[in-house]
Amino acid sequence: MSRPSPLSGFPEWLPAQRIVEQRVLDSIRRTFELNGFASIETRAVEPLDQLLRKGEIDKEVYVLRRLHAAAEDADAGLGLHFDLTVPFARYVLENAGHLAFPLRRYQIQKVWRGERPQEGRYREFTQADVDVIDRDTLPFHYEIELPLVIGEALAALPIPPVRIQVNNRKLAEGFYRGVGAADPAAVLRAVDKLDKIGPDAVGRALVAEAGLSEAGAAACLELASISSSDGSFADRVKALGVSDPLLDEGLDELVRVVEGAASLRPGLVVADLRIARGLDYYTGTVYETLMSGHEDLGSISSGGRYDSLASDGRTTYPGVGISIGVSRILGRLLGRGALAASRSVPTCVLVAVADEDSRARAMATASALRARGIAAEVAPSAAKFGKQIRHADRRGIPFVWFSDEGGDSVKDIRSGEQVSASAQDWTPPEGDLWPVVTAEAPEDRS
Amino acid sequence: MSRPSPLSGFPEWLPAQRIVEQRVLDSIRRTFELNGFASIETRAVEPLDQLLRKGEIDKEVYVLRRLHAAAEDADAGLGLHFDLTVPFARYVLENAGHLAFPLRRYQIQKVWRGERPQEGRYREFTQADVDVIDRDTLPFHYEIELPLVIGEALAALPIPPVRIQVNNRKLAEGFYRGVGAADPAAVLRAVDKLDKIGPDAVGRALVAEAGLSEAGAAACLELASISSSDGSFADRVKALGVSDPLLDEGLDELVRVVEGAASLRPGLVVADLRIARGLDYYTGTVYETLMSGHEDLGSISSGGRYDSLASDGRTTYPGVGISIGVSRILGRLLGRGALAASRSVPTCVLVAVADEDSRARAMATASALRARGIAAEVAPSAAKFGKQIRHADRRGIPFVWFSDEGGDSVKDIRSGEQVSASAQDWTPPEGDLWPVVTAEAPEDRS
Numbered sequence: 049m050s051r052p053s054p055l056s057g058f059p060e061w062l063p064a065q066r067i068v069e070q071r072v073l074d075s076i077r078r079t080f081e082l083n084g085f086a087s088i089e090t091r092a093v094e095p096l097d098q099l100l101r102k103g104e105i106d107k108e109v110y111v112l113r114r115l116h117a118a119a120e121d122a123d124a125g126l127g128l129h130f131d132l133t134v135p136f137a138r139y140v141l142e143n144a145g146h147l148a149f150p151l152r153r154y155q156i157q158k159v160w161r162g163e164r165p166q167e168g169r170y171r172e173f174t175q176a177d178v179d180v181i182d183r184d185t186l187p188f189h190y191e192i193e194l195p196l197v198i199g200e201a202l203a204a205l206p207i208p209p210v211r212i213q214v215n216n217r218k219l220a221e222g223f224y225r226g227v228g229a230a231d232p233a234a235v236l237r238a239v240d241k242l243d244k245i246g247p248d249a250v251g252r253a254l255v256a257e258a259g260l261s262e263a264g265a266a267a268c269l270e271l272a273s274i275s276s277s278d279g280s281f282a283d284r285v286k287a288l289g290v291s292d293p294l295l296d297e298g299l300d301e302l303v304r305v306v307e308g309a310a311s312l313r314p315g316l317v318v319a320d321l322r323i324a325r326g327l328d329y330y331t332g333t334v335y336e337t338l339m340s341g342h343e344d345l346g347s348i349s350s351g352g353r354y355d356s357l358a359s360d361g362r363t364t365y366p367g368v369g370i371s372i373g374v375s376r377i378l379g380r381l382l383g384r385g386a387l388a389a390s391r392s393v394p395t396c397v398l399v400a401v402a403d404e405d406s407r408a409r410a411m412a413t414a415s416a417l418r419a420r421g422i423a424a425e426v427a428p429s430a431a432k433f434g435k436q437i438r439h440a441d442r443r444g445i446p447f448v449w450f451s452d453e454g455g456d457s458v459k460d461i462r463s464g465e466q467v468s469a470s471a472q473d474w475t476p477p478e479g480d481l482w483p484v485v486t487a488e489a490p491e492d493r494s
Numbered sequence: 495m496s497r498p499s500p501l502s503g504f505p506e507w508l509p510a511q512r513i514v515e516q517r518v519l520d521s522i523r524r525t526f527e528l529n530g531f532a533s534i535e536t537r538a539v540e541p542l543d544q545l546l547r548k549g550e551i552d553k554e555v556y557v558l559r560r561l562h563a564a565a566e567d568a569d570a571g572l573g574l575h576f577d578l579t580v581p582f583a584r585y586v587l588e589n590a591g592h593l594a595f596p597l598r599r600y601q602i603q604k605v606w607r608g609e610r611p612q613e614g615r616y617r618e619f620t621q622a623d624v625d626v627i628d629r630d631t632l633p634f635h636y637e638i639e640l641p642l643v644i645g646e647a648l649a650a651l652p653i654p655p656v657r658i659q660v661n662n663r664k665l666a667e668g669f670y671r672g673v674g675a676a677d678p679a680a681v682l683r684a685v686d687k688l689d690k691i692g693p694d695a696v697g698r699a700l701v702a703e704a705g706l707s708e709a710g711a712a713a714c715l716e717l718a719s720i721s722s723s724d725g726s727f728a729d730r731v732k733a734l735g736v737s738d739p740l741l742d743e744g745l746d747e748l749v750r751v752v753e754g755a756a757s758l759r760p761g762l763v764v765a766d767l768r769i770a771r772g773l774d775y776y777t778g779t780v781y782e783t784l785m786s787g788h789e790d791l792g793s794i795s796s797g798g799r800y801d802s803l804a805s806d807g808r809t810t811y812p813g814v815g816i817s818i819g820v821s822r823i824l825g826r827l828l829g830r831g832a833l834a835a836s837r838s839v840p841t842c843v844l845v846a847v848a849d850e851d852s853r854a855r856a857m858a859t860a861s862a863l864r865a866r867g868i869a870a871e872v873a874p875s876a877a878k879f880g881k882q883i884r885h886a887d888r889r890g891i892p893f894v895w896f897s898d899e900g901g902d903s904v905k906d907i908r909s910g911e912q913v914s915a916s917a918q919d920w921t922p923p924e925g926d927l928w929p930v931v932t933a934e935a936p937e938d939r940s
Binding site (some may be wrong): 051052053054055058059060061062063066067069070081082083084085086087088089090091092093095096098108109110111112113114115126127128138139141142143144146147148150152153158160162172182187189193196200308311312360392393394395398404407408411412414415418421422423424425426428429439442443482 | 497498499500501504505506507508509512513515516527528529530531532533534535536537538539541542544554555556557558559560561572573574584585587588589590592593594596598599604606608618628633635639642646754757758806838839840841850853854857858860861864867868869870871872874875885888889928
C-alpha cells in the first residue's frame with residue numbers, strides 16, 4: 049500500500065487540532081445544556097423520499113447501497129442526511145408519544161453533501177443545532193430566544209465576535225405579493241443570489257424569471273438594502289409604499305425579534321432584509337451569522353422558523369432552530385493558525401522508566417496519578433532519561449516523573465525545576481492539568 | 495407525511511436514554527485521556543479498495559454514490575467504514591510526517607455494516623477504540639497495558655463487571671503448524687465457529703476443510719478448551735506434546751500478558767485458548783470481553799495486535815488496539831431498563847412566568863443562574879403556576895423559580911418546600927445540578 053492522500057472535501061484534523069475541535073464542541077454542548085436543551089442523535093441515514101422532500105439540494109445527496117445487495121435489498125432508498133433538521137422532524141413524528149412538548153433539543157453530528165468542495169464548504173462536516181419544537185402551535189418568543197442561545201454559545205468560544213442577521217419570511221413574501229409577484233418563492237430564490245451575482249443581475253432575473261415589473265423589481269432590491277440594529281427598519285420598509293397584511297405581520301414580528309434580543313444582548317442581532325435562506329421550509333424569522341473579520345466565509349450559523357416541516361397529517365409540529373457550522377468555523381481558524389492547543393496529547397505527566405524491570409512500578413505510579421485526575425502515561429522504553437524527556441517535550445507534556453532509591457521526584461521540563469514528590473499528593477498547576485486552547489494572532493501575512 | 499417507523503438495525507435513543515449514552519461516552523473518553531490517549535476522528539468514508547483489503551466482511555460494506563453522479567464521478571469507489579482500525583491505519587500512513595510515535599490514540603465514532611440486524615448487532619453503531627501504534631517495531635508491553643486501560647474504562651461505567659479473555663495468534667498458529675496444518679488460517683476460521691456450531695462440527699470441519707488428521711483435529715479442540723487466570727495454562731498446552739518455535743514464542747507472550755495484567759489488576763484478564771477473532775490482520779495477542787450476566791451477548795470489547803496493517807512499502811507501523819462496543823452494551827442495558835437517568839432534560843431550574851410582560855425578567859433570572867453553572871430555562875407560557883409545575887415535573891426538572899413583588903423564591907417540587915432565593919447566590923444540592931445516571935436492578939422477569 050502506498051501512502052494515501054487526503055480526499056477533497058472530507059477534512060481530518062491532526063491530534064492538536066482535534067483538541068481544539070473537542071474544546072469547541074464541549075463548550076457549545078455546555079451552553080446548550082445550560083439552556084435546557086436535551087441532546088439527541090439520529091441515525092446517519094434517512095429514506096430518500098424524506099431527504100428529497102424539501103429544499104433544492106436533492107442533487108447533493110449521497111445514496112447508499114450494500115456492496116453485494118440483492119435486487120430486493122431493504123436498504124434501497126436510503127441516503128446520508130444533509131442536515132439535522134429533516135432527521136429531527138422525522139424523529140419527532142416517530143417518537144411523538146414518548147416526547148414532552150415543547151421539546152428543546154440540541155444535536156451535534158456530521159452531515160454529508162456531495163457538493164463541489166471549496167473553503168468553508170465540505171462534503172462531510174459537523175453541525176451543532178438547537179431547535180424548539182411544539183405541538184400544534186409554537187409560541188413566538190422562541191424566535192427571540194434562539195438567537196440569544198446561539199449568541200451565548202458563540203461568545204463562549206475562542207473566536208472573533210459575531211453578528212446575527214435576521215429577516216422574516218412573512219415580511220418578504222407579503223412585500224413580494226404587494227408588488228405583484230405571482231410566485232413569491234421565485235422572487236426569494238432570485239434575491240438569495242444577491243451576494244453571488246449582484247443587484248443588477250438579480251434585478252434582471254426578477255423581471256425575466258419572477259415576472260415582476262421594473263418598478264416591482266426595483267422595490268424588491270430596495271427592500272433588500274435595508275438593515276438596522278433597532279426597529280427603525282420598519283419605517284424604511286413602510287416608506288416604500290407597499291401594502292399587504294402578511295407584510296405587516298412580518299414587520300411586527302421582526303421588530304419584536306430585534307428589540308427583544310437587543311434588550312437582553314445589545315449589538316448581537318440586526319435586521320437585514322437581504323437575508324433569504326435557500327431552504328423552502330422556513331415560514332417566519334430566518335437567521336444568518338457573520339464572524340467579524342471573516343465575512344467572506346459566509347454565514348457560520350443559520351436557521352429559521354418552520355411551521356409544517358413535521359406533520360403526520362393529523363398533528364403538526366412547528367419549530368424554530370439554528371445550526372452552527374462548526375467545521376466551517378474551524379476550517380478557517382485552524383487553517384490560519386488562529387486557534388492552537390498547548391500540547392498535542394492529554395497527558396500531563398510522563399512517568400520515566402529506569403529499566404524494564406521497574407515498568408510495573410511506573411505503571412502503578414501513573415495509576416495513582418490518574419486516580420487523582422492527573423493524566424499520566426509511562427515512557428515507551430527504558431531509554432536514557434534525556435531521550436525520555438525529549439519524548440515528553442515533542443508532545444508538549446509538561447512534567448516527567450522519576451523514581452529511584454532516593455524516592456520520587458517530578459521535573460517541569462520547561463523550567464528544568466525538579467522537586468521531590470509523591471503520587472499521592474503532588475498536584476500540577478491548574479493551567480497544566482489539561483491542554484489549554486488559545487486564540488492566537490493570525491500569521492503575519494505581510 | 496404519515497408517521498414514520500424505525501429502521502431495523504439503526505438504533506436511536508429517547509432523550510433520557512441519550513443522557514445515559516452521553517455519560518457512558520464521557521466516562522470512556524475521560525479514562526482514555528487520563529491514560530494519555532489523544533483523540534482523533536476520521537472521515538466516515540474510505541476508498542473501497544482499503545475497506546476490502548482485510549478480513550472477511552466485504553459483503554457488509556455500504557457503498558456511496560451521489561444521487562445525480564456523472565459516470566466519471568470522483569466519489570465512485572467510496573464506502574462507509576466498518577470499523578475504526580482500518581481508517582486509523584490509513585490516517586497514520588497519510589499523516590506520518592506530522593505524528594509523534596509511538597502514537598497513543600483513541601477514537602469514538604459510528605461505524606456501519608450492512609449485516610442482518612439482531613440483538614447486539616446493528617447496521618449503525620458506536621465504537622470506542624484505543625490503539626498504540628509505533629514505527630518499525632512496537633514494544634511488547636503495550637499488549638499488557640491495553641487490556642488494563644480497557645478494564646479501567648469499563649470499571650468506571652455503571653455496568654456489570656467484565657472479564658477480558660486473551661489468546662495469542664502465534665501460539666495458535668504455531669500449534670496448528672505443529673499438528674501438521676498446511677493452512678493455519680483455515681484452522682483458525684474453523685475454531686472461530688466453536689460457539690456457533692459446537693466442537694463436533696468444528697472437529698469435522700478441521701478434517702474436511704482444513705485438512706487435519708483426526709488426531710490433529712482433536713488436539714486443536716483440546717487446545718481450545720484450555721483456560722486459566724494465571725500462567726498455568728502453559729503447562730497444559732505443553733502437555734499436549736506439540737512442538738513448534740512459534741508456539742513457544744506465543745506461549746511466552748501469553749504468560750507475560752496474563753501475569754503482567756494480574757499483578758496490576760487481579761481477576762481482570764484470563765487466558766482462554768478458544769478466542770480466535772475473525773479478522774485476518776491480528777498477529778499477536780487477541781482480546782475478547784464478556785460482561786457478567788450477559789455472556790450471551792458475546793464480546794463487548796475486542797481487539798488485538800497487528801503488525802502489518804499499516805505499511806507504505808518502506809515503513810511499517812505495528813500496533814495494538816481494543817475497541818469497546820458501546821452500542822452493544824447500551825442496547826442490552828437500556829433495552830432491559832438496567833440503566834436510567836434521573837431526568838430527561840439537563841435543566842435544573844424552570845423559571846416560571848407570571849405573565850408575558852415579565853418574560854424578559856425571567857430570561858434574565860435564567861441567564862444569571864446559567865452564569866453560575868446552573869442549567870435553567872424559562873416556562874413556555876404564562877399558564878397557571880400549577881401547569882408550569884407540571885411542565886417541570888413531567889421532565890424531572892427538580893426546581894421551579896418564582897418572582898413577584900415580594901422577591902424571588904425557589905420550590906423543590908419533589909418535597910414542595912419553597913424558600914426565598916436570589917439567582918446571584920442560590921445553589922442546588924450537588925446531586926441535582928445535572929441528571930444522575932444509575933444502574934437499576936433489571937426488571938423482574940419471573
